[in-house]
Every structure is written in structure tokens, then in C-alpha cells.
Amino acid sequence: MPARLGRYAVRRRIGSGGFATVWLAYDEQLDSPVAIKVLAENWTEDSHVRQRFLEEGRYLRKVESPHVVTVYDAGSLDDDRPYLVMSYADQGTLADRLEAGGLTLPQAGEVVRQIGDGLHALHRRGVLHRDIKPANVLFRTVDPEHDGTEVRAMVGDLGLGKALDVSSRLTMIAGTPSFVAPEQAQGEHLDPRADQFSLAALTYLMLAGRPPYSHSTLSAAANPSPPEPMGGSGLWFPPEVEAVVRRGLSADREDRYPDLPAYVAAFRAALGDDAVGTLPERWLPIDPELTQPGNKPSLVPDRAELPEPVPPTRRHRWAAAALGLVLLVAGGVGGFAVWRGTHSTKTFTDEDRILSVTVPSSWGRDVSLKGWTPPDSPYTQSALSVGDGSSWRTSGQGVFVGLLPESKLPKTLPLHPSCSHPGRLRSSTEGDPTMIATSTGCPGVIIERVTQVSGTRLLWVQVRSDDEKTAEQVLASVQTRGSLG
Incomplete structure (x- = not known):
């Protein structure tokens, strides 16, 4: 440091x-x-x-x-x-808040309003964001030494930002697959409606507790099917609310709202005054467990360590009343926790915040998020490992996800001859170039998958599970964020 x-x-x-x-x-x-x-x-x-x-x-x-x-x-x-x-951003990110339990409906509506205002300010100055996602929505306290402390939502990380009137290498295909607009994934000329699509995807996530899409690659995001209804797992939403979000998620940008203020206004109107209500100045509670600046440098050791991740101990639930446009919040929290609690899962993100995976909660007993050094490489790469015990690689359940500095797919994968039915190597025809092998009778199942996620990076995933359905679900949950070089 x-x-x-x-x-x-x-x-x-x-x-x-x-x-x-x-x-x-x-x-x-x-x-x-x-x-x-x-x-x-x-x-x-x-x-x-x-x-x-x-x-x-x-x-x-x-x-x-x-x-x-x-x-x-x-x-x-x-x-x-x-x-x-x-x-x-002393109050962390939207990803932190969702991990810690979610938002109330009024809070989610306020996030949409404030981030919509921020994006519209960028658009007025001729700038597209191109990478709106939970990790790029930041929260910051204003005037923290007085009783009137306010938390503001801010748009951050314009690493993929693009001037609307500039044509350059910045038009390269990039973005986060689960939130990127189809025209952006296809490399087409963009306008502010691309950011509207991403904000609509963020809205869907905050309300339904899951993203509208689980694309693992930009190729898959280029031609999305209509998203599933936002309801399910005890959730219900008025048709007007769902219609606004789905219009913002239209695959054809001509079918979306003309600009972000129109989307935000339609969304808040669909929620209704009784649902949004009048938020106090402290509309988002200050969370002392999130990353704080602490004491001044003279009082801090030279080797200050990173704070530990906030454990997702606060679990909340949504409830909805079928009365006009009113949505009531039971327990005061958001749908993200409901989805996670119902499925009894936990999401882990590596220390570099590039890789993430969702696994059964029982797997979180042996966790490493600090990266790895691939064979024949002098450099540490982003990686994470999660399992149900220290011996999960040989006799338990778990997953390894890591990047490799390679420009081509390997010709062979570990096929685990100890399994009674070693997998046959095959290529995937969906998304980015991929090689995959599924071995059974190990006992259980082992799936190896390698995907070409950029010109210089491979994504290697190994899942070991007692049943194939769980292994496939864990495999499908793996996501990469940001630029991979």
C-alpha cells in the first residue's frame, strides 16, 4: 500500500x-x-x-x-x-445494501429518482454511462456532523462512459451482461435509451429481488427474450408498475420511453403516493457497518487492512396489497432478501469485485476471495473459492471461479477419472466460446467450464455438487463485472 x-x-x-x-x-x-x-x-x-x-x-x-x-x-x-x-462514498454501494437485506419500496423509488436525475445530467452534457449496475450506484452522507444528515445516491464509475458525439474505440462492445441494453451488446450506435434500459433492469432487481436476466456473456445479452414477470415467491405487483418496468426493458429502444425523466415519472406515478409516501430527509438509514473513513491518518497504523465484508444478517420481506396502485412493505424491507431467503442461497464476490457466484448457504464454510496465481503465471488473477468444508475439492460440495491470462481456449479439461462416468468434452453453442465437461458418479457431479470472456482472459469454473441440478444453478449464477482486458 x-x-x-x-x-x-x-x-x-x-x-x-x-x-x-x-x-x-x-x-x-x-x-x-x-x-x-x-x-x-x-x-x-x-x-x-x-x-x-x-x-x-x-x-x-x-x-x-x-x-x-x-x-x-x-x-x-x-x-x-x-x-x-x-x-x-462512505455509505457503500447499492450492491452492499442489497447484500445486507434490501430496500423498502419508498427507498427503491427514491434510488430510481436520484440515479435517473444523475444519468439525465450526464445525458444533457452529451455523455452516456453504459454500465449502470448495483456496484456503480454509490451512497454518500452529506453534512455528517449535523442532525440533518442526508444520504445521497450517486452515479459512479464512468470507465465505460462514451461521448454521444464521438466515434472511437470507445464504441467497442462492453458492459455488464445482466444490465446491458441489447443494442449496446450488439455494438450499435447508442443513445440515452441504453442507460434507460440499464436503470429499468436495476428497478426490476430492487423490486423483484432478482435481475431480469442472468446473461453470463454479452453475446447472450444481444438478443434477450422478454423477462419473466416480476412476481413470484409471494410477491405481487400492480400491472401498472410492471408495465412501466417492462417498457423500459423493451428490446427495441423505439418502444422505450423517450428519455429518462419520462421513465422515472411514469414509474413513480405507477407506484402512487401511498406507496412512495413522503420520505424523511434521512430517507436511507446510515449504516455504520459499511466502509467508513475512520480516524485521521495520524491515528491509523501504516498497514490499515480492508474491512471485512458485511454479513447478510438482516433479512426482510416484501408484502403487497391488491388495492389500486398501493404496495405495502411488511417488515420495512425489499424483495432481494425474500428471493435469497426463499432459495436459501448466498452470493460471494471476489476481493477485486470482478467475479461473483451464488451458492447454497450451507456451502459458505470454506471461503477464499483473494484471487489465485495460475500455473506458469507470475501474476495474481481474480478468483474466488467457496465450499462446504476444507475438503470440498475431493469429497464435498463447492465451486471455484477464476480468471486465466490466456487468449485461446484449452484443448483439454480436467476430466476427473475417479468419477464413474467421466465427462466428455464439448463446446457450447450459446454465448461466448466455451468448453464444458460434466462428470457423474464422483460421487455426485463435477462440472468444468472454460469461457473466452475477452481477447486476453478465460473464465474457469469448477462446480462439485451432490446433484446435477444444483451444480447447473450455481454454474448459471457466475457473473463477471467490468472490463476484463
Whole structure:
């Protein structure tokens, strides 16, 4: 961990991705915590990646909105890597809130309103976000030293941002498969309705407790079928609410709302005043368990550790009344927890926040989220491992998910000859190039899958389970986030 970045004292690492690392730091001159995003060392010489990194800062500086992350400063380190100094989201992300139990219906409606305002501010300045998802919706306290503390939702991470009037390599196909608009996955010319699709997908997730799609690749996202109804597992939604969200998710952008304010207005009108209500200034409770800046640098050890993930101990439930447009919240919380509780599952995300997988809750006894070093590689890659015990790889149940720095699929996979019916290697005809093998009688089943997720990365997944249905469900839940190089 660096002691300083420019004039800023570094506290700890917040996270990292394919192109950058974000550090929590302290501005000693202005007595304030900040987030500093630094270009990854291995991309220093790539002029295109460097340009895209700097353009993110320029895009954010164009916008004056309380619902868009603010860039305060920019600079270069001694090794010429650029960095951006930004507002620090001390209340974490929407992904954190969903993991910890979800939102009430009024809170979800307020997130849609505030993020819609932030995206519209970007669009007015000619910028598309292109990667709206739970991890890129940030929460920050305003005026934390007074009783009137407010939490604001902000749009963050414009790493895939694109100027509407610019045609360049930024038109490359990119995005998060479960939230990306079909025209973006197809590499077509984009307009603000692409971000509307992503916000509608986020709305669906907050209400139904599951994303509208579980695409594992951008190829699968290019031609989506209509999403399943938002109800199920005891949930019910008025037709007006579902109609608004489904229109925002239309595969043909001409069928969506003309702009984001129209979508937000229609959604809130469909909820109705009785459902949305009048939110207090503290519309989202401050959560002390989320990432906090802590004491000033002089009071903190040099090697401050990352905080432990917040355990999902708060479980909440949705209820809906079939009375006009009114939705009532039972227990004061959102549908995400209902879906997870009903299915008795738990989602794990690696330390770099690039990979995630959902597994049966009983598998969470042996967990590693710190990455791995592939054979014949000197570099650590993003990875996670989750199992029902320390011996799950030989006699239990679990899953390994990891990236490999390779440009081609392997010709062979581990076929586990100890299984009574070793799997036959086959290619998948859906989505990105994939090789897969399913072995049975192990006892149980072992599935190996390798997918070409970018020009320089493979995604390797191994699932061991007592039954094939569970193994397939775990395999289908694996997701990658952000750019993989």
C-alpha cells in the first residue's frame, strides 16, 4: 500500500478492477476523506486505456449534479500513471445494501429518482454511462456532523462512459451482461435509451429481488427474450408498475420511453403516493457497518487492512396489497432478501469485485476471495473459492471461479477419472466460446467450464455438487463485472 498518492495520505484500498485500483485517502489540507482512482500499472503504456481513464475524469467534471460522483483533482504519479481524486462514498454501494437485506419500496423509488436525475445530467452534457449496475450506484452522507444528515445516491464509475458525439474505440462492445441494453451488446450506435434500459433492469432487481436476466456473456445479452414477470415467491405487483418496468426493458429502444425523466415519472406515478409516501430527509438509514473513513491518518497504523465484508444478517420481506396502485412493505424491507431467503442461497464476490457466484448457504464454510496465481503465471488473477468444508475439492460440495491470462481456449479439461462416468468434452453453442465437461458418479457431479470472456482472459469454473441440478444453478449464477482486458 502506498503511503501517499500525490499530496494525499493513503488509508486503505477500497477495491480494484481490470484497469484501476481505488484507494481511500485523506486530504489533509481540506480535512476530508477522498477516493483516489489510479490506473493499473500494467496499462501504463496502453495509450487507448490511458485516454479512456482520463476521459472518465473529464466526463465527470462536465456535470454539476449531486447525483453524479464529483472529481476534485487529477494528477500523475512518479511512474506517470494518472489518478483521479473523487468524492468518497462512505455509505457503500447499492450492491452492499442489497447484500445486507434490501430496500423498502419508498427507498427503491427514491434510488430510481436520484440515479435517473444523475444519468439525465450526464445525458444533457452529451455523455452516456453504459454500465449502470448495483456496484456503480454509490451512497454518500452529506453534512455528517449535523442532525440533518442526508444520504445521497450517486452515479459512479464512468470507465465505460462514451461521448454521444464521438466515434472511437470507445464504441467497442462492453458492459455488464445482466444490465446491458441489447443494442449496446450488439455494438450499435447508442443513445440515452441504453442507460434507460440499464436503470429499468436495476428497478426490476430492487423490486423483484432478482435481475431480469442472468446473461453470463454479452453475446447472450444481444438478443434477450422478454423477462419473466416480476412476481413470484409471494410477491405481487400492480400491472401498472410492471408495465412501466417492462417498457423500459423493451428490446427495441423505439418502444422505450423517450428519455429518462419520462421513465422515472411514469414509474413513480405507477407506484402512487401511498406507496412512495413522503420520505424523511434521512430517507436511507446510515449504516455504520459499511466502509467508513475512520480516524485521521495520524491515528491509523501504516498497514490499515480492508474491512471485512458485511454479513447478510438482516433479512426482510416484501408484502403487497391488491388495492389500486398501493404496495405495502411488511417488515420495512425489499424483495432481494425474500428471493435469497426463499432459495436459501448466498452470493460471494471476489476481493477485486470482478467475479461473483451464488451458492447454497450451507456451502459458505470454506471461503477464499483473494484471487489465485495460475500455473506458469507470475501474476495474481481474480478468483474466488467457496465450499462446504476444507475438503470440498475431493469429497464435498463447492465451486471455484477464476480468471486465466490466456487468449485461446484449452484443448483439454480436467476430466476427473475417479468419477464413474467421466465427462466428455464439448463446446457450447450459446454465448461466448466455451468448453464444458460434466462428470457423474464422483460421487455426485463435477462440472468444468472454460469461457473466452475477452481477447486476453478465460473464465474457469469448477462446480462439485451432490446433484446435477444444483451444480447447473450455481454454474448459471457466475457473473463477471467490468472490463476484463
